[in-house]
Amino acid sequence: SGFVEALPPRIGTPHVSTPSNGTGAATSGDASSKRSTHPGTASLTQVRNPNFVPNGPLALAKVYSKYGLPLPPDLQDLINRIYQQLRQKRSTGSVVTTPQQYDVEYLTPVTIGTPGQNLEIDIDTGSSDFWVFSSETPKSQVDGQTCYNPNKSSTAKKLEGATWEIEYGDGSSSSGDVYLDKVKMGGVNFSSQAVEVASKVSAEFTADTNNDGLMGLAFGSINQVRPQKQTTFFENLQSSLDKPLFTADLKSGAPGHFNFGYIDKNAYTGSITYTPVNSTQGFWMWTSPGYTIGASGKFKSSPIEGIADTGTTLLLLPSSVVKAYYKNVSGASYQSSNGGYVFPCDATLPSFYVSVGDDARIKIPGKYMSYAPVDSQGQNCFGGLQTDDGIGFSIFGDVFLKAAFVVFDAGKERLGLAAK
Numbered sequence: 001s002g003f004v005e006a007l008p009p010r011i012g013t014p015h016v017s018t019p020s021n022g023t024g025a026a027t028s029g030d031a032s033s034k035r036s037t038h039p040g041t042a043s044l045t046q047v048r049n050p051n052f053v054p055n056g057p058l059a060l061a062k063v064y065s066k067y068g069l070p071l072p073p074d075l076q077d078l079i080n081r082i083y084q085q086l087r088q089k090r091s092t093g094s095v096v097t098t099p100q101q102y103d104v105e106y107l108t109p110v111t112i113g114t115p116g117q118n119l120e121i122d123i124d125t126g127s128s129d130f131w132v133f134s135s136e137t138p139k140s141q142v143d144g145q146t147c148y149n150p151n152k153s154s155t156a157k158k159l160e161g162a163t164w165e166i167e168y169g170d171g172s173s174s175s176g177d178v179y180l181d182k183v184k185m186g187g188v189n190f191s192s193q194a195v196e197v198a199s200k201v202s203a204e205f206t207a208d209t210n211n212d213g214l215m216g217l218a219f220g221s222i223n224q225v226r227p228q229k230q231t232t233f234f235e236n237l238q239s240s241l242d243k244p245l246f247t248a249d250l251k252s253g254a255p256g257h258f259n260f261g262y263i264d265k266n267a268y269t270g271s272i273t274y275t276p277v278n279s280t281q282g283f284w285m286w287t288s289p290g291y292t293i294g295a296s297g298k299f300k301s302s303p304i305e306g307i308a309d310t311g312t313t314l315l316l317l318p319s320s321v322v323k324a325y326y327k328n329v330s331g332a333s334y335q336s337s338n339g340g341y342v343f344p345c346d347a348t349l350p351s352f353y354v355s356v357g358d359d360a361r362i363k364i365p366g367k368y369m370s371y372a373p374v375d376s377q378g379q380n381c382f383g384g385l386q387t388d389d390g391i392g393f394s395i396f397g398d399v400f401l402k403a404a405f406v407v408f409d410a411g412k413e414r415l416g417l418a419a420k
């Protein structure tokens with residue numbers, strides 16, 4: 001007894017004040033900090049936690065739980081109410097999204113600034129910039145779009161030195177500078193959202209007369225603002241939402257919804273199958289195990305890696321899959337003059353099933369597999385399914401997404417898919 005164990009000195013051990021009573025084997029001091037006056041002892045300076053908010057009932061409850069004792073009923077009720085209030089801080093939102101002709105894109109109302117300026121934008125889960133037509137867009141490039149004017153918003157603040165430019169999969173592009181302002185959508189709002197104002201838009205956007213801009217809901221890692229990237233509207237809201245997710249319920253030829261922070265159980269049938277998302281490229285990227293052509297077709301095991309992209313109209317898959325599908329469509333052929341597969345508009349189109357996880361699949365009805373006529377007589381139609389050649393991954397665009405209820409679950413880095 002009384003022996004001090006000759007333990008090897010532990011580098012970096014903080015000073016701990018353990019009064020040595022000379023009888024027990026005290027732990028050794030350490031070699032990293034100053035020698036304490038009494039060998040074999042140390043001292044630790046405590047600092048108050050500046051973020052601590054004293055709460056009597058919680059402190060009392062802590063004692064009971066420390067000794068595993070049940071809380072007195074009135075204390076339990078109070079604790080329940082306190083946690084209920086903490087939970088209440090969370091929010092949810094829901095906004096209608098309306099398809100343009102042929103479901104080429106879906107437009108959603110958003111309010112920017114003070115007083116609120118109402119624009120219709122294209123929510124795009126395949127990009128991460130929120131940009132709008134603005135007072136800085138040359139008049140020659142505006143054809144009826146509503147323009148956000150930061151000079152008319154008392155809450156707009158220029159993000160000095162910030163600029164952006166972006167090009168999309170269809171070759172369209174835009175660029176400009178950046179303001180921070182209040183943005184409201186579907187009953188949720190964020191007070192200092194990066195609003196990228198366009199000082200230049202390409203002809204495709206000018207021609208897209210009902211579309212006042214894009215709101216990217218992919219990951220902020222691919223935001224195009226420089227010198228510092230900005231976070232998306234959803235990322236800004238995420239911690240204040242009931243759940244860290246949003247859902248897309250696009251419909252064929254009818255309004256649907258984007259919801260934030262909750263899952264509407266009435267919006268889908270059966271169960272939701274979740275599948276992992278790989279966000280390393282900044283997209284909601286996932287892998288389908290394979291597909292089936294037609295109701296009586298045989299499942300084809302063929303991993304398809306692609307992104308869930310509400311901003312792309314069509315379903316773009318590997319050419320082997322596309323060829324196999326159009327083999328079942330009489331009169332279908334690849335027409336370079338039309339830039340894709342075309343078939344007689346009165347052709348019978350088989351349904352197409354995209355597998356999800358181990359034992360689920362999303363059925364795309366045959367009629368979704370015809371996009372729009374390529375000639376004024378409506379003789380031949382452009383396929384809703386085209387190849388992903390040159391992209392590097394597949395794109396599960398609106399043709400696929402409008403056949404499903406889709407959960408974009410950032411909290412668990414996964415995508416949820418259900419029939420509806």
Ligand SMILES: CNCc1ccc(Oc2cccnc2)o1
Nearest residue numbers: 168169170172204205208311312
């Ligand atoms: C329709 N062309 C203009 C236009 C509307 C939306 C977008 O942006 C896109 C295009 C393709 C993929 N993702 C976003 O461009």
